[in-house]
Amino acid sequence: MNNNLFGYExxxxxxxxxxxxxxxxxxxxxxxxDKNNVNNQSGTLDxxxxxxxxxxxxxxxxxAAKKNYEEGHDVSMSAYLFVLLEFIKTIVxxxxxxxxxxxxxxIGHDVGIRIYELVNFKLLNPKKSMSTKxxxxxxxxxxxxxxxxxxxxxxxxxxxxxxxxxxSYISTTTVELEESGVIKNLKHLSFIxxxxxxxxxxxxxxxxxxxxxxxxxxxxxxxxxxxDNDPLIASLVLPAxxxxxxxxxxxxxxxxxxxxxxxxxxxxxxxxxxxxxSAYIIKLQK
Amino acid sequence: MSIPLYFAILHNKTDSALYETFLxxxxxxSAEDIPLKDLYPxxxxxxxxxxxxxxxxxxxxxPYNKTHLHQxxxxxxxxxxxxxxxxxxxxxxxxxxxxxxGSNKSLVQKVTNTHNNPQNINSLPEGSLFLGTIDEYxxxxxxxxxxxxxxxxxxxxxxxxxxxxxxxxxxxLNVHDLYLKHLMNPFTSAKGDMPIKSLLFDAKIKxxxxxYLLS
Numbered sequence: 206m207n208n209n210l211f212g213y214e215x216x217x218x219x220x221x222x223x224x225x226x227x228x229x230x231x232x233x234x235x236x237x238x239d240k241n242n243v244n245n246q247s248g249t250l251d252x253x254x255x256x257x258x259x260x261x262x263x264x265x266x267x268x269a270a271k272k273n274y275e276e277g278h279d280v281s282m283s284a285y286l287f288v289l290l291e292f293i294k295t296i297v298x299x300x301x302x303x304x305x306x307x308x309x310x311x312i313g314h315d316v317g318i319r320i321y322e323l324v325n326f327k328l329l330n331p332k333k334s335m336s337t338k339x340x341x342x343x344x345x346x347x348x349x350x351x352x353x354x355x356x357x358x359x360x361x362x363x364x365x366x367x368x369x370x371x372x373s374y375i376s377t378t379t380v381e382l383e384e385s386g387v388i389k390n391l392k393h394l395s396f397i398x399x400x401x402x403x404x405x406x407x408x409x410x411x412x413x414x415x416x417x418x419x420x421x422x423x424x425x426x427x428x429x430x431x432x433d434n435d436p437l438i439a440s441l442v443l444p445a446x447x448x449x450x451x452x453x454x455x456x457x458x459x460x461x462x463x464x465x466x467x468x469x470x471x472x473x474x475x476x477x478x479x480x481x482x483s484a485y486i487i488k489l490q491k
Numbered sequence: 492m493s494i495p496l497y498f499a500i501l502h503n504k505t506d507s508a509l510y511e512t513f514l515x516x517x518x519x520x521s522a523e524d525i526p527l528k529d530l531y532p533x534x535x536x537x538x539x540x541x542x543x544x545x546x547x548x549x550x551x552x553x554p555y556n557k558t559h560l561h562q563x564x565x566x567x568x569x570x571x572x573x574x575x576x577x578x579x580x581x582x583x584x585x586x587x588x589x590x591x592x593g594s595n596k597s598l599v600q601k602v603t604n605t606h607n608n609p610q611n612i613n614s615l616p617e618g619s620l621f622l623g624t625i626d627e628y629x630x631x632x633x634x635x636x637x638x639x640x641x642x643x644x645x646x647x648x649x650x651x652x653x654x655x656x657x658x659x660x661x662x663x664l665n666v667h668d669l670y671l672k673h674l675m676n677p678f679t680s681a682k683g684d685m686p687i688k689s690l691l692f693d694a695k696i697k698x699x700x701x702x703y704l705l706s
Contacts, residue, residue: 318640318681319674325639326671372698392546392618392639457681461503461640463546 279413286442293446309446310453310469317457324410392462396429396489399462404431407458412437428488431455434479444473444481455485465490493519494649496704497531498696500670502684503641506539508532510687514700527631535645538626538633542643546618620667621660636663638670646704662703669695 296308393399404416418432439447448471459466467488476482495515499508511532513522522528626633632654636644644663648654673679673687 315681322639322671322674326667372702392620392637394618463641 282438286438289438289447289450290442293443293450297446305446306449306452309449310456313450313453313455314457314460317454317459318461320407320410320454321458321461324407328406396426396464399459399464400429400431400487403455403458408433411454422486425491426489427491428486430487431485432474432482433485434476434482436481436483439483440481444483445471448473448483448485452485455487459487493651494525495519495522496652496700497535497645497647498700499532499535499645500666500687501535501539501643501645503638503643504682505684506536507684508535508686509642509684510692510696512693512696514697514704516701516705527629531647534626534628534631534633534647537628538635538645539643541625542622542635542637546637621663623656624654634659636667638667642670644670658703662699665699665703666696669699 292312293309296305300308393402400419404419408414408416414437416431416433420430420432422428422430436444436448436451439451452469452471456466456469459469467490469488470486472484472486474482474484493516495513497511498514499511501507502509513525515522527534620637620639622635622637624632624634631650632648634646634648634654638644644666646659646662669692673689673692674681679685
């Protein structure tokens with residue numbers, strides 16, 4: 206019985222195939238060099254070119270991932286959900302007899318405060334794109350941004366760059382104003398515009414799509430609802446718990462915009478087409 | 492010999508100072524010799540009321556009734572400005588911001604129609620983050636900027652310092668960017684009012700001050 210049927214010796218299991226070992230295996234070389242083989246498109250096996258190809262491929266993908274990371278593009282959803290699920294698991298299993306939704310909400314609250322500041326700023330002040338990185342900028346990137354709150358002032362002074370370095374660095378990376386000099390950064394003056402901002406921009410930043418609807422619940426302008434037909438992260442793990450986390454984010458945004466928010470609740474609505482249609486109900490203090 | 496500028500970042504809820512520093516050029520006085528050195532934090536704190544009022548004015552139209560501004564109106568009245576002062580429009584309005592002329596102490600000079608006057612306040616849109624010069628204390632001008640979550644940045648400059656408002660906006664915008672980087676650090680608390688002690692933050696603020704305010 207020839208072992209070529211499965212491509213490996215069945216008694217020993219599959220081989221560890223490394224590119225350098227391909228040279229030694231005459232059968233593989235033969236099959237690659239066989240011009241009648243349909244799968245063999247390049248004609249001849251050139252190990253050097255294959256190796257270069259693989260190396261360049263990994264380099265490209267690593268560079269692309271690095272670029273994505275630096276420019277702040279998308280986050281891997283599975284990694285994100287894994288962390289979130291671990292959060293929820295720890296809170297639910299380790300802490301007894303407490304209000305789980307409040308703890309989850311507090312985590313979301315911190316996210317909300319930061320996201321409101323960040324999204325607003327990023328939206329209006331795009332940075333100059335740095336296509337070519339000079340040696341100086343790379344050097345500056347290596348300095349770590351350290352907070353030495355817990356250890357007093359044990360930070361080594363030599364870690365901080367000299368003022369000449371910072372000077373030339375800052376002049377290449379500062380945020381530029383428009384010629385007119387009028388600041389175009391504005392606060393949200395009414396609650397409705399803030400609500401639209403959450404529904405549109407913040408939802409897009411977090412989940413890649415807009416929320417589907419905003420509704421006014423009371424006539425006295427005290428409670429509103431944001432409705433999402435198919436919430437991205439809540440549709441995959443524990444919808445009720447994740448919705449509480451999202452409620453915390455909304456509360457953080459509303460409070461950091463200086464509106465007095467009494468509570469944000471969530472509710473999963475019944476719907477024929479969508480399983481996890483969720484409403485986030487914002488209650489304002491009168 | 493010029494007097495260094497005072498710069499402070501104030502927390503949005505508790506109003507405690509997250510960061511404060513003196514922005515000094517080479518020929519300016521050292522920090523110990525500044526006459527109002529101990530008063531600066533109080534001047535900054537009193538200006539918080541003005542900031543709150545400016546931001547609420549669009550919604551509520553409450554008349555302004557803070558005591559320190561009443562005192563200021565009285566001072567203005569004493570300086571023979573009766574006809575021009577409206578009590579409800581206190582010192583943060585352009586017409587009421589005064590600078591004492593250094594050469595003639597008896598004269599209270601009105602700042603209008605010059606390139607560097609605080610006229611930008613009038614042309615600022617509603618809800619603007621940059622608030623221009625909002626208050627005045629004995630010739631010291633308080634200029635301010637608020638971030639989206641209401642953290643306040645303040646610069647207190649003395650009467651001899653020529654303020655360029657375009658440069659000031661650039662300074663605040665870049666500090667905002669820097670503050671954002673501090674805020675996004677997962678090891679800082681978003682809600683708490685722990686002071687910023689990072690040396691790099693400190694160094695960068697001083698460079699921004701050199702670059703935009705002192706040159």
